[in-house]
Amino acid sequence: MPSRLPPLNPLRAFEAAARRGSVSAAARELNVTHGAISHQIRALEEALGVTLFERSGKRLKLSSQGALLLPAVSEAFGGIAAATALMRQPATSGSLAVGCVPALLSFWLIPRVNRFTEQYPGIRLSLVASNDPAQVLSREVDVAILYGDGNWPDCWTRLWSHLRLFPVASPTLLNSRPLRSVRDLADHMLLHGDRDGREWNTWFAAADAIDLPRGPQLFTSDARLSTEAALHGQGVALGDTITAAQLIARGELVVPFDLTVPANDAFYVACRHEVRAAPIARVFIDWLFTSLEEDSRPEPQTSARMLLRGRSARAMDDVQPVSASSGKGTAISQKRKARG
Amino acid sequence: MPSRLPPLNPLRAFEAAARRGSVSAAARELNVTHGAISHQIRALEEALGVTLFERSGKRLKLSSQGALLLPAVSEAFGGIAAATALMRQPATSGSLAVGCVPALLSFWLIPRVNRFTEQYPGIRLSLVASNDPAQVLSREVDVAILYGDGNWPDCWTRLWSHLRLFPVASPTLLNSRPLRSVRDLADHMLLHGDRDGREWNTWFAAADAIDLPRGPQLFTSDARLSTEAALHGQGVALGDTITAAQLIARGELVVPFDLTVPANDAFYVACRHEVRAAPIARVFIDWLFTSLEEDSRPEPQTSARMLLRGRSARAMDDVQPVSASSGKGTAISQKRKARG
DNA sequence: TTTTCCATGTGAGTTTTTCTCACAGAAAAC
DNA sequence: GTTTTCTGTGAGAAAAACTCACATGGAAAA
Numbered sequence: 001m002p003s004r005l006p007p008l009n010p011l012r013a014f015e016a017a018a019r020r021g022s023v024s025a026a027a028r029e030l031n032v033t034h035g036a037i038s039h040q041i042r043a044l045e046e047a048l049g050v051t052l053f054e055r056s057g058k059r060l061k062l063s064s065q066g067a068l069l070l071p072a073v074s075e076a077f078g079g080i081a082a083a084t085a086l087m088r089q090p091a092t093s094g095s096l097a098v099g100c101v102p103a104l105l106s107f108w109l110i111p112r113v114n115r116f117t118e119q120y121p122g123i124r125l126s127l128v129a130s131n132d133p134a135q136v137l138s139r140e141v142d143v144a145i146l147y148g149d150g151n152w153p154d155c156w157t158r159l160w161s162h163l164r165l166f167p168v169a170s171p172t173l174l175n176s177r178p179l180r181s182v183r184d185l186a187d188h189m190l191l192h193g194d195r196d197g198r199e200w201n202t203w204f205a206a207a208d209a210i211d212l213p214r215g216p217q218l219f220t221s222d223a224r225l226s227t228e229a230a231l232h233g234q235g236v237a238l239g240d241t242i243t244a245a246q247l248i249a250r251g252e253l254v255v256p257f258d259l260t261v262p263a264n265d266a267f268y269v270a271c272r273h274e275v276r277a278a279p280i281a282r283v284f285i286d287w288l289f290t291s292l293e294e295d296s297r298p299e300p301q302t303s304a305r306m307l308l309r310g311r312s313a314r315a316m317d318d319v320q321p322v323s324a325s326s327g328k329g330t331a332i333s334q335k336r337k338a339r340g
Numbered sequence: 341m342p343s344r345l346p347p348l349n350p351l352r353a354f355e356a357a358a359r360r361g362s363v364s365a366a367a368r369e370l371n372v373t374h375g376a377i378s379h380q381i382r383a384l385e386e387a388l389g390v391t392l393f394e395r396s397g398k399r400l401k402l403s404s405q406g407a408l409l410l411p412a413v414s415e416a417f418g419g420i421a422a423a424t425a426l427m428r429q430p431a432t433s434g435s436l437a438v439g440c441v442p443a444l445l446s447f448w449l450i451p452r453v454n455r456f457t458e459q460y461p462g463i464r465l466s467l468v469a470s471n472d473p474a475q476v477l478s479r480e481v482d483v484a485i486l487y488g489d490g491n492w493p494d495c496w497t498r499l500w501s502h503l504r505l506f507p508v509a510s511p512t513l514l515n516s517r518p519l520r521s522v523r524d525l526a527d528h529m530l531l532h533g534d535r536d537g538r539e540w541n542t543w544f545a546a547a548d549a550i551d552l553p554r555g556p557q558l559f560t561s562d563a564r565l566s567t568e569a570a571l572h573g574q575g576v577a578l579g580d581t582i583t584a585a586q587l588i589a590r591g592e593l594v595v596p597f598d599l600t601v602p603a604n605d606a607f608y609v610a611c612r613h614e615v616r617a618a619p620i621a622r623v624f625i626d627w628l629f630t631s632l633e634e635d636s637r638p639e640p641q642t643s644a645r646m647l648l649r650g651r652s653a654r655a656m657d658d659v660q661p662v663s664a665s666s667g668k669g670t671a672i673s674q675k676r677k678a679r680g
Numbered sequence: 681t682t683t684t685c686c687a688t689g690t691g692a693g694t695t696t697t698t699c700t701c702a703c704a705g706a707a708a709a710c
Numbered sequence: 711g712t713t714t715t716c717t718g719t720g721a722g723a724a725a726a727a728c729t730c731a732c733a734t735g736g737a738a739a740a
Contacts, residue, residue: 003370005417006424008348009697009727023688030343036728038689043726048427058687058736065427072423076416077345083412084346087388087405277408349698349726363717376699378718383697398707398716 007047013040014052015073018062079274082139086278093122094280099141102129103193103223104267107243109145116287123280129224136270143271143281145288150268156276158285160267161242161292164260165203168230168239168253179236179256182207186215189235193223199238203261227253242267242292347387353380354392355413358402422614433462434620439481442469443533443563444607447583449485456627463620469564476610483611483621485628490608496616498625500607501582501632504600505543508570508579508593519576519596522547526555529575533563539578543601567593582607582632 016026017037027034045052052066062070100109105127117125128141133152135141150157169179169188177187182204190200197217204210218235220226227244230237231252239253240263247253269288275281356366357377367374385392392406402410440449445467457465468481473492475481490497509519509528517527522544530540537557544550558575560566567584570577571592579593580603587593609628615621 004421005352006420007726008352011420012345012348024686032727033729034688035690035730039727042689048424050427055688060688069423069427072419076419079412079416080346080351081344083409084388087390087409274412347697364715372698373700374717375701375719379698382718395717400717 007044010040010044010047011073012077013037014044014066015070015077017041017060018052018066018070019074021062022059083274086274092120092280092283095124095126096143096280096284097126097128097141098284099128099130099132099135099144099146101131101145101147101222101267102225103227103243104145104147105129106224107227107247108245111246112291115291116284119287120283123284125284131222133270136272139272142275142278143269143284146268146270148265148268150266152268152270154272155270156273157268157270160269160288162266163240163242163263165199165238165240165263166255166260167203167236167257168227168244168248168255169236170230170233171251171254173233173235174254174256182209182257183212185236186213188215189229190214190217191226191229191235191237192217192219193226193238195219195221203238203259206261207257207259347383350380350384350387351413352417353377354384354406355410355417357381357400358392358406358410359414361402362399418614422618426618433460435464435466436483436620436624437466437468437481438624439468439470439472439475439484439486441471441485441487441562441607442565443567443583444485444487445469446564447567447587448585451586452631455631456624459627460623463624465624471562473610476612479612482615482618483609483624486608486610488605488608490606492608492610494612495610496613497608497610500609500628502606503580503582503603505539505578505580505603506600507543507576507596508567508584508588509576509596510570510573511591511594513573513575514594514596522549522597523552525576526553529556529558530554531566531569531575531577532557532559533566533578535559535561543578543599546601547597547599 013026013030013036016029017023020026020029023034023037023041027037030037041052050065051063052069053060054063055061098109106129109127113125113127117123128135130141130144131147133144133146133148133155136144136152136155145160146152150159167179167185173188177184179185179188190197192200197219201210204212216235218226218229220229223237223240223243226237227239227247229235230239231247236256239248239255241248244253248255269285271281271285276285353366353370353376356369357363360366360369363374363377363381367377370377381392388409390405391403392409393400394403395401438449446469449467453465453467457463468475470481470484471487473484473486473488473495476484476492476495485500486492490499507519507525513528517524519525519528530537532540537559541550544552556575558566558569560569563577563580563583566577567579567587569575570579571587576596579588579595581588584593588595609625611621611625616625
């Protein structure tokens with residue numbers, strides 16, 4: 001009766017040799033002689049009763065049976081290596097790859113990340129501008145802040161924040177070409193952070209201005225670009241209280257109208273289950289949530305409401321003021337992939 | 341510089357002990373002494389620099405660090421075991437445990453299983469009468485034919501057959517006490533294959549006889565028992581074209597009315613993903629589907645329709661003949677767990 | 681064509697790992 | 711309280727892993 005598992009050390013030698021395509025290279029990797037690898041491969045072939053390599057010519061070539069075995073073994077050892085690497089790794093040192101929606105990365109995370117790195121100097125963050133959930137599973141990133149509906153199977157996922165959308169523009173632009181009513185938007189370039197103008201359509205619908213003639217339009221692939229264009233006075237973009245909050249607070253962007261539109265989607269934090277269990281990931285995720293709370297506690301409530309109230313006194317034309325109904329002020333919403 | 345992988349044999353001992361929650365049980369499983377397991381766990385803890393078990397009381401309890409490690413290791417070893425099992429196992433030899441709904445097992449699979457075993461004499465089938473999906477995951481059975489809605493997570497699942505229900509009774513019984521109309525059912529014992537009479541209620545509703553007075557009732561835990569009672573002339577049960585088809589074809593049961601009722605649930609074939617990949621499971625599953633096709637091809641279409649048409653000529657009272665709408669004849673439906 | 685380099689295979693001997701055995705203490709069951 | 715069952719431990723035995731030295735053969739360079 002053969003045991004459930006093959007001899008594991010010979011299996012390790014097989015995996016290294018197959019991956020490297022060379023007995024000598026595997027030997028070097030595992031810090032043993034080539035003879036040891038050769039013996040181990042033979043031992044495994046004998047235990048399994050199959051030929052794992054074709055031996056024709058100087059170098060080994062994987063047999064069809066060996067090719068069947070390699071993927072499962074590679075994955076298995078990969079999983080073990082990752083899990084034990086986590087065990088060896090102290091809670092507050094090591095590297096962490098973080099994926100983040102581009103606009104959020106530029107306008108929220110990057111201005112704040114020094115708070116995290118100062119608190120955890122042993123952690124080396126690697127930031128990736130991306131809204132691709134597949135990068136979580138493929139291990140390109142360890143933790144991701146994604147914009148979407150949160151339905152990513154096989155991941156640990158938690159809602160980070162809902163959003164609301166509203167128009168933003170550079171104060172310089174609005175000084176030279178004021179926005180007194182929604183109709184005045186036709187005099188400005190509309191800056192889209194999505195490719196089909198869905199965000200702006202949603203806002204116009206809520207403003208009962210879906211059929212209003214529009215001026216020139218600029219379409220960009222993500223909200224970071226449209227926001228940057230707005231910052232440069234190119235036109236009016238749709239912002240949200242999270243990514244645009246600091247820009248608004250610093251007066252780099254102003255909010256001409258009181259109307260906000262809730263997004264269908266939201267920001268979520270996601271990671272693989274095994275990563276969620278790692279202390280280094282946990283401290284970063286905890287930091288994300290507490291940072292958001294701190295942002296939404298005394299300061300952004302003040303700045304967002306003061307700001308929007310200022311605008312409503314100036315541009316109350318056919319857009320009605322939105323009742324500030326919650327202590328969190330007007331949450332900003334946005335369309336899927338548009339915040340990306 | 342620690343190697344990429346921890347010592348693999350100690351890791352195997354850890355996994356077995358953690359899974360079993362017992363050093364002695366792990367020792368038995370791996371065919372070594374408990375002392376060997378104890379040493380190996382210690383060696384692993386030393387190599388990783390962590391404590392994997394809490395040692396308070398008699399038995400081991402997984403520590404938080406151990407709990408971090410176990411899932412990855414279990415999965416890794418599961419993948420290796422599956423891959424190597426494939427290598428060792430010829431396609432048409434070995435043992436396969438099959439779970440099957442009791443009625444289907446007795447009246448469909450057992451009369452046919454010789455066809456499979458004759459075709460694959462090297463395969464040793466083990467049959468279990470059960471409709472419990474948990475047995476698939478817990479490895480008590482390798483493949484299961486289950487009656488339900490097909491929603492069993494973590495399993496490979498494929499629809500095998502939909503069903504329709506209709507009354508069946510022994511010809512001997514009907515000779516002495518004929519069924520000329522639905523009202524005549526009150527003169528017979530109603531044989532239930534479920535505990536709440538839901539099947540018969542469904543059929544009576546379709547027959548516009550939900551309020552018809554009913555005679556004596558016998559409730560059984562599964563359709564095999566109710567069918568067997570019908571075979572013994574105890575009364576009228578609800579049958580279906582799959583489990584009752586052969587009985588009907590052989591004249592052991594007759595169908596007094598033309599009305600059939602579709603089931604909410606169906607028969608599904610289910611197995612663990614790793615089992616699905618095994619050639620031995622694949623040949624059995626393929627055989628199941630081809631056998632069903634062969635059953636529904638020329639012969640059962642003929643026998644089922646001839647049979648039902650015979651009844652409609654005899655008992656057309658207030659039950660209207662069902663239009664034979666498909667080449668597969670009248671499919672038989674039944675209620676969840678009732679076919680069990 | 682010959683020479684050189686580099687690859688893997690192999691058997692015997694050495695080292696390391698795995699395992700057994702016997703004893704021990706403690707917890708749990710009776 | 712006694713008995714059973716559990717895990718831990720050190721020393722020694724057995725098995726696995728590894729080294730070493732020799733061997734063969736393929737491929738590239740001269």
